[in-house]
Amino acid sequence: MRLKIGTAVLAASLALAGCSASATASAPASSGSAAAGQTIRILAEGGGVGLQKGIAEQFTKDTGIKVEFVEVPYADVHDKLAADISTGAGSYDLATIDVIWMTEFGPTLANLDDVMTPEVTADLPAALVADAKFEDHFIGMPQWANAEILFYRTDLFSDAKEQKAFKAEFGYDLVPPTNWQQYRDVAKFFNRPKDKLYGTAVKGAVETEWLAYVLQAGSPSVVLDSSGGVIIDDANHVKALEEYIAPYCTDKVGPDPATTDWAAAQNLFYQGQSAMMLFWAHAYRMTPDDSKVNGKVGVAPMIAGPGGIAAIPGPWYNVVPNDSPHPDLAKQYITYAYDHNVMGIDAPLGLAARTSAYEQFQDKAGYEAFKPLLTTLNAPATTGRPMNVHWQQITDEVLTPSVQKALTCKVSPQDVLTEAKSKIEAILKQ
Secondary structure: OOOOOOOOOOOHHHHHHHHOOOOOOOOOOOOOHOOOOOOEEEEEEEHHHHHHHHHHEEEEEEEEOOEEEEEEHHHHHHHHHHHHHHHHOOOOEEEEEHHHHHHHHHHHHHOOOOOHHHHOOOOOOHHHHHHHOOOEEEEEEEEEOOOEEEEEHHHHHHHHHHHHHHHHHHHOOOOOEEEEHHHHHHHHOOOOOHHHOOOOOOOOOOOHHHHHHHHOOOOOOOEEOOOOOOOOOOHHHHHHHHHHHHHHHHHOOOOHHOOOOOOHHHHHHHHEEEEEEEEHHHHHHHHOOOOOOOOOEEEEEEOOOOOOOOOOOOOOEOOOOOOOOOOHHHHHHHHHHHHHHHHHHHOOOOOOOOOOHHHHHHOOOOOOOOOHHHHHOOOOOOOOOOOOOOOHHHHHHHEEEEEEEOOOOOHHHHHHHHHHHHHHHHHOOO
16 A cells, blocks of 8 residues: 555644654764754655654754755655656755655665664564665664554444344454454444444455455465565465455445545545444544544554454655765754654654654543554564565556455455466566
8 A cells, every 4th residue: 555645535734743752863973063054855745744844843943954845746756756866866865755665766775774773673663674674774764654453433332232232143242353253243243234334344445454464364474475476375365365355245244345445434434334444543533523433433453363463554764865965964864853753743644653652642632543553563463565666566456456356256365366476476577
């Protein structure tokens, strides 16, 4: 999934304020006073600007170094950075990029080993640390991260009549589900289309959620193994796809998944038409005031399979191009942004990367999503997508269409993934 912070689902008017978290990164040698009056340029999309604007303003106050954001749409971050690097123009001192581009840009990005110290990495989820590397060297500092968690209707789950009826039917208490079977049971129980209520909505227009199921099934990676071999048709992937489509194909739960993407699933939940949804944790604080579920939303960690809780995280990284005009100042900003990472939580989008940043807020009213988010991000099975230069092509041409094909309920998951393997192998040979 491309986590487009600027889309309709995630859009917000961003303003930042806050305090720094405890651990600090090692600042580069150049001093702020010596560089006062100079300007660094950061290429970023709207969310990247919003989540860092307050940090940048404070950075300027503390160091005298000015920060200029070059704000562009999501896809243009990739295209403009690629064009700038290919021409050697050196237009940007640093950029804030999606994790899926890290491998593609890896050879052209500065080594950040001196910034990503053991103290720094200890305060970051392991999956974010792993994805910050290219060829055993750190090339990015995570600025924020997100993961899917479980959202549920507290008004339905706490209703005494619903609790009694559920226990009579399934033999155990109605609670937020923690595993695949419970998720299906609860989804079936609340699926009442005649009452304009679905148990959940299976997403057919995206691939990320199914990949989380693959990790939950016990696979150490998704689609590709650690050597780059295609494993999409193995037992874990097949089992995960069987479970992913089961609520719709077997249990007859939810609307038609063919057109159900992130926005559709979120809107259905906000309109009070689904009892549960698996969704990115940031959405908890963005529930509209006029939503039918406002004040009735509960959250829990992502569901688990045989391999435990797992999700595909959605981090973004600050990186320094090799042709950065001011690489030392860029590193100075990156370390400052890490030290003040908690400021991003006060933005409407409310995201950070550091564990300690989320922990500062997790017990405060209105931030109830942070504990399940941290549980999910730090789950041992949570793993990033393969760091492969063809990943976006594989996603667009194979993964999403494969999920859609499986959700026609006419082709077996094994056959779907056998075909997918051949297509991915062809892409990798390009």
